[in-house]
Amino acid sequence: MSEFHDDYPHYETMSNHDEAYGKKARRTLWNVFWIMLIITIFELIIGSMAPGHGWTGALWLKVLFIGLTVVKAAAIVLWFMHLGHETKFFKYIILLPYITFILYAIFIILVEGIYSGAPGNFTRVDKIFIEQQQKLKSGHHGAAGAHEKEGAHSEEHATETHH
């Protein structure tokens, strides 16, 4: 390409729309916007209600949030980025490599995640840190002997990992 801003041949005739077409296009875009806004508000309401109802961390809630996010992402890509208007082959060129690699990344992180231990099964250093945090939060500290105990705890873990 000789120039930085190469021109698509007949770009004008392909993408120059009249007012009637523009009106229709704008209506679609605003509809997409309202759908996305409603989804976001719904997510925020559910998200701020979650702790009171003990939903936080519930699997169905996570699946719901991720599902709604994917819906929003699809709306952005198909209508705002106009991928829905490109040729079929171009859609595949963009989407297939991405989806393939992301699914692979998720797969590999789930597999490797098994070896890193279940939630709460931390390495020794993490354990000391987390126990300290929990102790500080629950208020079992302040006495002079507390520091001694702290040291004893870490040694306990040291022996734990050795055998």
Next chain:
Amino acid sequence: MAHTAEFDAKAAWDGGQSPFRVSYGKMMMWFFLVSDALTFGGLLVSYGFIRHKYSDVWPKAENVFTHFPFIEQHLPLAYVGLMTFILIMSSVTMVLAVEAGHRMDRRGVTVWMFWTIVGGALFVGSQAWEWYHFIVGTHEGAVRNVWDMATKTYVQETYHGATMAVNEYGVPQFANYFFFITGFHGFHVFSGVIINLTIFLNVLKGTYEKRGHYEMIEKVGLYWHFVDLVWVFVFTFFYLL
């Protein structure tokens, strides 16, 4: 779409044809966005791994981000909701600018590009504000044990807010990922605002009017929507899950 024009093979790419009926520049923007999306995908997947591993001690976003400008009360997630609204809104104004460009409506492009830039700048500012409150932290702070070399004992120290090393709300990893991913995204938004501003000035100068089409608006529009797309995921993974 009006794909009715006769295809002029001679005038297409150097190879003689455009296999995807898109211009070279637009296609390369798409390829760049795919690679950039993979970078963000990698970051978010690794975030998910750490998030799961530390799920017992991971701070809840609704306890961390409770501030709202000019309001003393705690409003969990309200400000990030507003930020999300601003970014989605600026995405809409961007696509309206693209649509105006399709109709060669210079005034429409100017107006919608202007509002897109305003929205982007507002978002970057909001993010700076959010970072500021996260770094400064709460008035109460949190307590941690620090090894004192002089007395060879642990002494308790009160600290506030979050840095790369400490985080009063929970594990430091939360702060690390928060700074890294929202920082990376925020820098993308910042670049987007600069790029939009450049194109906006070209629109004012009439560059695209002379060129006969507003395809450049589509290209920067792709980038801008991508920034919004990433935020949709960052918002879900950091603030909702």
